[in-house]
Amino acid sequence: MxxxxxxxxxxxxxxxxxxxxxxPKKHKLMxxxxxxxxxxxxxxxxxxxxxxxxxxxxxxKSINFERVYAKLDKEWQEKKYDxxxxxxxxxxxxxxxxxxxxxxxxxxxxxSAKNILSExxxxxxxxxxxxxxxxxELELYEDIKESEIKFKGFVDCVITVxxxxxxxxxxIDWKTTGKGGxxxxxxxxxxxxxxxxxxxxxxxxxxxxxxxxxRVGYVFLKRGAKLGKTCELLxxxxxxxxxDKTDNLIKRMIASVKKGISLKNPNGCKFxxxxxxxxxxxxxx
Numbered sequence: 001m002x003x004x005x006x007x008x009x010x011x012x013x014x015x016x017x018x019x020x021x022x023x024p025k026k027h028k029l030m031x032x033x034x035x036x037x038x039x040x041x042x043x044x045x046x047x048x049x050x051x052x053x054x055x056x057x058x059x060x061k062s063i064n065f066e067r068v069y070a071k072l073d074k075e076w077q078e079k080k081y082d083x084x085x086x087x088x089x090x091x092x093x094x095x096x097x098x099x100x101x102x103x104x105x106x107x108x109x110x111x112s113a114k115n116i117l118s119e120x121x122x123x124x125x126x127x128x129x130x131x132x133x134x135x136x137e138l139e140l141y142e143d144i145k146e147s148e149i150k151f152k153g154f155v156d157c158v159i160t161v162x163x164x165x166x167x168x169x170x171x172i173d174w175k176t177t178g179k180g181g182x183x184x185x186x187x188x189x190x191x192x193x194x195x196x197x198x199x200x201x202x203x204x205x206x207x208x209x210x211x212x213x214x215r216v217g218y219v220f221l222k223r224g225a226k227l228g229k230t231c232e233l234l235x236x237x238x239x240x241x242x243x244d245k246t247d248n249l250i251k252r253m254i255a256s257v258k259k260g261i262s263l264k265n266p267n268g269c270k271f272x273x274x275x276x277x278x279x280x281x282x283x284x285x
Contacts, residue, residue: 004148006257007031011141011152012250014195020253021191023268024261029279032257037273045075046109047176050221051156053117054174055136058157063117069110076106097275104224112223116230120221123231128170134158142202145247147254155199161215169207169214171199174221181220181232190245197238197246211239 004010020027029035049071057063080086087103094101124131138155157172173196175182186192196216204211217235264280274280 005254006260010148011150012144012254013152014198017194017198017250017253018191020257021249023265023272024256025264025280026268026272026274027257028262029274032262035274035279040079042076042079042081042104042109043176045079046072046113046223047221049075050113050116050176051174053113054120054221055156057117057120058133058136058159061121063121065114065117068113068117072106072110072113076109082106097270108224112225112230115225115227116221116223119227119230123219127233128159128161130162131159131170132161132167134160134169138203140199140202140206142206144250144254146251149254151198151202151250153199153202155203158203166213169203169209171196171203171214171216173199173218175218176221176223179222179224179229181222182218182234187234193236193238193242194246194249196236197242198250200238201243201246211243 005012007016016027016031019030030037049068052071053063053068076082082103082105087101090103091101135158136156138158140151140153140155142151144151155171156174157170159170159172160167161170182192196218200211200214200216203209204214215235216238217233220232220234222230222232269275269280272280
């Protein structure tokens with residue numbers, strides 16, 4: 001398998017492409033050397049729980065709040081997110097990197113989940129009138145042009161919506177965020193939009209549908225936002241030029257990794273988990 005790609009896998013994902021784009025050295029440490037840094041955190045667990053309930057709603061047209069609260073209780077109890085020890089640990093870690101940690105107790109996370117999931121049914125019905133579910137968590141495992149490597153991904157939601165006498169596809173990715181959603185710069189940043197662009201491109205190939213008949217967007221699910229402002233659709237324009245740009249990104253990434261090029265990106269150090277560790281001093285060049 002290692003003959004196929006230095007990571008030992010026969011495929012790449014958007015997360016891997018994004019990591020390489022941010023810093024080739026970071027990509028090598030994470031995907032080639034397999035030095036993992038992920039630790040459980042309330043943001044990830046909250047996002048997973050809310051996403052699971054939205055997936056259930058798409059299939060069953062109902063929200064089970066008690067199930068959501070029970071899952072939150074379980075994760076917070078097992079991982080002690082509200083404990084003094086956890087709060088102290090995270091506060092110190094953030095301070096070492098020049099960040100500030102503001103603790104949110106479990107009740108606030110439950111309130112955010114309640115507001116998001118209470119608003120979601122009306123939101124999706126208003127944004128996508130007449131929608132029909134094609135698939136939630138659709139797996140992509142598709143050929144990459146001019147490469148033996150495949151692209152792997154999981155699309156959060158694919159629906160069809162009536163439009164001018166026909167049905168168009170919508171590819172949607174849920175993003176749990178802070179109460180403001182993404183910053184303006186991120187909403188325009190190519191690498192942030194590339195995920196949904198890649199999903200559109202590879203889905204079109206998978207199901208044999210023209211790019212013109214597929215719409216894409218991110219839905220921000222905003223923690224801490226007031227009821228009525230927790231869900232927002234960010235539509236992304238993905239045409240042939242955008243697809244060409246993502247194709248070129250993948251091509252450059254695959255070629256670079258195969259050649260073993262792992263230069264450090266001095267602009268990617270700030271939020272890097274390897275910063276100030278034995279693996280990287282975090283001082284740019």
